Each structure stands twice: as structure tokens, then as C-alpha cells.
Amino acid sequence: MDMKILKCTVNGKPVQVGYDPRESLLDTLRNRLGLTSVKRGCEVGECGACTVLIDGECYNSCLYLAVWAEGKHITTLEGLMGPNGELSDIQQAFMEETSIQCGFCIPGMVMCGKALIDANPRPNRVEIAAAIRNNICRCTGYKKIIDAISLAADMLDKGTPVPEEAEYPQVGSACHRIDVKGKVLGTGQYVDDLDEVDLPGMCYGSAVRSKYPRAIVRAIHTEKAKALPGVVCVLTADDIPGSVKVGHLKTDWDTLIGVGRTTHFLGDAIVLVAAETPDILAEAKKLVEIEYEELPPVTSAAEALAEGAPLVHPSHGSNVLVHEHLVRGDADAVIAASKYKVTRHYETPWTEHAFLEPECAVAMPFDDGVYIYSTDQSPYDTRRETALLLGLPQEKVIVENKLVGGGFGGKEDVTVQHLAALIAYKTKRIVKCKLTRQESILIHPKRHQFSMDLTTACDEQGILTAMKLVAVTDNGAYASLGGPVLQRACTHAAGPYNYQIIDIDGTAVYTNNPPAGAFRGFGVTQTIFATERNLDLLAEMVGIDPWEIRYRNAIRPGQVLPNGQIADPATGLAETLEAVKDTYYHSGPYVGIACALKNAGVGVGLPDYGRCRLVVEGGTIHIHAGASCIGQGVGTVLTQIVSQAEI
Numbered sequence: 001m002d003m004k005i006l007k008c009t010v011n012g013k014p015v016q017v018g019y020d021p022r023e024s025l026l027d028t029l030r031n032r033l034g035l036t037s038v039k040r041g042c043e044v045g046e047c048g049a050c051t052v053l054i055d056g057e058c059y060n061s062c063l064y065l066a067v068w069a070e071g072k073h074i075t076t077l078e079g080l081m082g083p084n085g086e087l088s089d090i091q092q093a094f095m096e097e098t099s100i101q102c103g104f105c106i107p108g109m110v111m112c113g114k115a116l117i118d119a120n121p122r123p124n125r126v127e128i129a130a131a132i133r134n135n136i137c138r139c140t141g142y143k144k145i146i147d148a149i150s151l152a153a154d155m156l157d158k159g160t161p162v163p164e165e166a167e168y169p170q171v172g173s174a175c176h177r178i179d180v181k182g183k184v185l186g187t188g189q190y191v192d193d194l195d196e197v198d199l200p201g202m203c204y205g206s207a208v209r210s211k212y213p214r215a216i217v218r219a220i221h222t223e224k225a226k227a228l229p230g231v232v233c234v235l236t237a238d239d240i241p242g243s244v245k246v247g248h249l250k251t252d253w254d255t256l257i258g259v260g261r262t263t264h265f266l267g268d269a270i271v272l273v274a275a276e277t278p279d280i281l282a283e284a285k286k287l288v289e290i291e292y293e294e295l296p297p298v299t300s301a302a303e304a305l306a307e308g309a310p311l312v313h314p315s316h317g318s319n320v321l322v323h324e325h326l327v328r329g330d331a332d333a334v335i336a337a338s339k340y341k342v343t344r345h346y347e348t349p350w351t352e353h354a355f356l357e358p359e360c361a362v363a364m365p366f367d368d369g370v371y372i373y374s375t376d377q378s379p380y381d382t383r384r385e386t387a388l389l390l391g392l393p394q395e396k397v398i399v400e401n402k403l404v405g406g407g408f409g410g411k412e413d414v415t416v417q418h419l420a421a422l423i424a425y426k427t428k429r430i431v432k433c434k435l436t437r438q439e440s441i442l443i444h445p446k447r448h449q450f451s452m453d454l455t456t457a458c459d460e461q462g463i464l465t466a467m468k469l470v471a472v473t474d475n476g477a478y479a480s481l482g483g484p485v486l487q488r489a490c491t492h493a494a495g496p497y498n499y500q501i502i503d504i505d506g507t508a509v510y511t512n513n514p515p516a517g518a519f520r521g522f523g524v525t526q527t528i529f530a531t532e533r534n535l536d537l538l539a540e541m542v543g544i545d546p547w548e549i550r551y552r553n554a555i556r557p558g559q560v561l562p563n564g565q566i567a568d569p570a571t572g573l574a575e576t577l578e579a580v581k582d583t584y585y586h587s588g589p590y591v592g593i594a595c596a597l598k599n600a601g602v603g604v605g606l607p608d609y610g611r612c613r614l615v616v617e618g619g620t621i622h623i624h625a626g627a628s629c630i631g632q633g634v635g636t637v638l639t640q641i642v643s644q645a646e647i
Helices: 025-032 089-096 106-119 125-131 143-158 180-185 223-227 278-287 301-305 331-337 379-390 417-427 437-443 482-491 524-542 546-553 573-585 634-646
Strands: 004-010 013-019 051-054 057-060 073-075 203-209 215-221 231-235 269-275 289-294 320-328 340-348 360-366 369-374 397-401 431-434 449-458 464-476 501-510 612-617 620-625
Touching: 013 025, 051 106, 057 106, 089 106, 089 143, 089 180, 106 125, 106 143, 106 180, 125 143, 203 278, 203 417, 203 437, 215 269, 223 231, 223 278, 231 278, 231 417, 269 278, 269 417, 301 449, 301 464, 301 501, 320 482, 331 449, 331 464, 331 501, 340 524, 360 417, 369 379, 369 417, 379 397, 379 417, 417 431, 449 524, 464 482, 464 524, 482 501, 482 524, 524 546, 546 573, 620 634
Parallel strands: 004 073, 203 431, 369 397, 464 501
Antiparallel strands: 004 013, 051 057, 051 073, 203 269, 215 289, 231 269, 320 501, 340 449, 360 369, 360 431, 449 464, 612 620
């Protein structure tokens, strides 16, 4: 590699650093200068998490070549701090306005806000929104971010004081999130921020994945890859000491596809490679040769259900993962006798979670087992699945979450955690495994695609009488959480309304598409969408508007939902509709309205409990809890609860 010397100014200090002329400024800042506030998100200039200031203007550092920075003045989040590490006004404003959830987008947002205020000290909200238009946030909805930039402008222009925080914040009181300072300073660590300075001797791992969605692996040739200098290991399914298959609820997901076995989708891992550097790793993966016998894939639920369709998982005996059928009353008879009825076919697509932080894990040998740093929604499930893979008791696997840059359901399943653990366990080395954005989109489970045939009926007054639904979901190559997702989709499909006659039939189907699993709403969004559209059509037939038909049917305390549950005293759908009534009727011809409901907790009669361990050491209470903080602020709330109890 022909190294060059970059001379520029970074955060007010002259810098001379060696770099590869092919690398991006993002790589130079993170890998060579250790400025990890500059986040590696999409790497294609779409998310804005890597935004820096170059001569006072915003640039995506992932698209800006390091060679272009010669002689430039570059500012990152680290450069906004005062000489003693104090927050700048804009960082303080983000802290005060609680503008931070997962925090991964915040460095880029702060830099955009800084550039705007430097150029326009009194921006209005439209100008602020325009300034951050190229920066994606998947958590906040942007209002709080705009509030923070506006407050920063006020602080600089008017000297607006920072509000004082309660010494012992209680539940419901205003307080700073416990992790907010690290997120606005850029010192909080996500897994990919760990490097060889933090963990000397770290190597890098990645998988060679299937060329075909469905094919028999006839041979794997790893000799050339193993011979490449700097390669630490090349592993296949034969090297797995425990179970090849893992899974969140159903153990059907192959960690590595062995010789003679059949791939299930393009994301299937076949060979696992580790090397001393990312460059050697990339070269080694190219040297792995795999012989396939390509087979026709099953590409849709309809194909999978057709007679004679090949089985995605022959051992399962069917392409039907799970079937649900909910019946109350005789829906066919009631629908036939009803004044109005609507039948429509609806389809909803797969949806990508688009969390900004790609999946990453660092694993290391520890106490005859492994220690995993993860970005994880389910660390205990990761522990269980990794122990299954390695053939170890669970106490030999420790999973610790670093900061989690968004999840929304997309980080429920293991993706790289168990792969990193396998390398660490076999080689006794510290290893980092990370998915590229392209791999991430391919591999982790998505929101389910649904095909739905729905009939909804009502009487002459628009009072709902019955509904009948047939729903089929494409669950993709593996089970993930497809069973519970289908169950929630069915139990909630009739909506938050007061009628009891239903016939809901749901089927989740294996295909050779990428897996589908948890996503915000957990299946409810798909079926409720169909129900709400049918309600609009019924309202038109009755001669009333969409608000009115929902208000007439809204479930109220003490009434019975279609799934048989009695609405408790906290039910407030009617009051919610009343609260938005004026806005709905005075917002022009293109406003829409819809209602939905979602279970709280596990539901369906399963035990639902939480545990927390408190340890007092030296006058300090340490809170140990198993819930992942993925931006929702659970750590802060637990601190408030304990503070209130102590007072």
C-alpha cells in the first residue's frame, strides 16, 4: 500500500498523518486519529452520521476522500468541547432538550446545527429543518432535535440560562438521561468504536456468504485463504463445537452451511474468516472457493404453499411455519345478514428497520468461555444461542451491551455476535465482526410481507358487526419471531372497536427470501392497516365520515374487544378521538385518520415479570438490570425509580 502524508488542521491543531490515498476522510478520522464521534453508518452518504465541518461547511466524511482534505480545517464533535472538557452551547442544548435517544445520529446533527448557527445566528424552525435535511434520525421524530438547535441559538444570542436540574430526579421529573453526556461529547462507545487501542491484539472476522438463495454446497476450498499471510483462521461448519443451528425461539438458523447441506437464502454464512487487518480479511474472503449445485428457490408465500413445492426446511415437514385461527361467532352468517360489507385484498411489503448503527460485535476468550461486547436488543438470548453454538454452559458466555444505535426489532436475532464468539473461542484471540450496510440489509430479519383478504361488515348506522380475514405472511428463510408476530397480527387484526364476531385465519410461510421477524408494531401494523382501510370504505357506504365511524365503534372501558378481552378503565380511545376532532375537521381535504392498538408486555396469558438487582457499595447503589437500552431511556427511568424510593 502506497502511504501518503496528509497535512491539515483537525479541531484547531495541525495534523500530519499517514493514509492510503484510496481511503475516505471517515477512515482517516476514525482509524488513524481515533476520532470515533464521527460515526460509520451507511457509508454511502445517505444517513449523515459521519458529518464533519470542513472549512466551516458540512460534509459527509464517508464520501470525502482524505486526499481532498490537504490543507483544510476539519472540525468534529470532539473539537466543540471547551479546554477543560466542558460542553459547548449546542451540545448543552441537545442535553437540555432531551434530543437524544439511541444517540448514533447526534454527532452529525450537532455538527449541522453548529454550521447553521455560525452562518445564521437566529434561524427559524424551517431553516433548522432544512439544515438537517440530509441527516437521518430513526428515533426522535426530529422535533426535539429542532428544539435543541433553536435553544442553542437562543443561548448564544440572548444568553438564555440553562435550567437547573433536580438533585435527586424522581419519576416524572425533568432530568438528564444518564448516558446523554457521552452521546453529545462523542465519548460514549458503540461496539464499532472499540479498536486496537482499547483492545490490543484485536483481529477482524467476517463470513463468506452464499452465492445462491437455494443451492447444495458440494465442496469448500479454503487452502488458498489459509495460506495468505495475516490470516488468523478459516472456519467451516465442521469447526463448530456445539449445535450448528441456533435461533431466537426455534433453533432452525444454520450458523454455517456445511458440505452437502442446502442454503436457505443469500445471507447464509458458509465460511468464517479472521485476519489481522480488514484489508487482509477482504483478500482472504476472495480466495475461498465454494462449489454449488444450484436449485430453484421458493420466492413467495404462494409458491411455498403450492402443491409439490420444494421444502425450505425438509426436517420441518412443511413450508408452513405456524398457523393461527381465531373464531368468535359465525362470521359468515353475520356478514351475510349485515346491511353493508366491504371485501378487499391488501398487500404490505417487507420493510427495512434502517437503524443507523450496523450490527457489530467484539468477542474475546474469557474464563474458558467467551466475553461478547454487543449491540443487542436481547443479550440473554444472545448468551443462550452462543452457548448452544459453542457447546458451553450459559455461565461461560457473558454478553455486555455497549451503546446501541437503534434497533426497532431488527437487533433481536443474533447476526454477528455468535460468529465473533466462535472465532474468539477457537483462536483465543480478540475479534471484531461487523456487517457492512449491504450485508445488514440482506441478513437481519425484516418486517413481514403480508397478503390479506379482508371482509368487514356493519349495520345501517355504521355499527360494526363482523369481520373475516385470511392473512398469509412471507416469513423468509428462518423462523426468527415469525410465530409471535403472526399471533399478534391475528389477535389485534379487528382493531380497537366494540364488536365480537370474527374469523381470522393466519399462516406464516417459509421461503428462500431474507428472514422476517420483529419490527415496531410486531405484525399489528399490517393487519390494522387493512382493517382501517375497510372502515373508510364502510363509512362512505353508510354516508358518514371516517372520524364518525371510528367514534361510534370506539372501544370504551368495560366493553369487550373482538379478541374477547375486556377493556380496562384506562382505555381512552373515545377521548383520544375527541381530542383530535377539531384538527381532523379543519385540516383540509387530504387529512386521514386511523386507530390502532398494541399489547403491553408479553400478553396472551404468558407470565410477564421483570427483575432488578441492587447492590450497595461504598454508599453508591448499583442497579443491575437485563433490559437493553436502545434509546428508550430505561437506565434513566430505573435511576429515577431508585432515587424516588430512597427519598
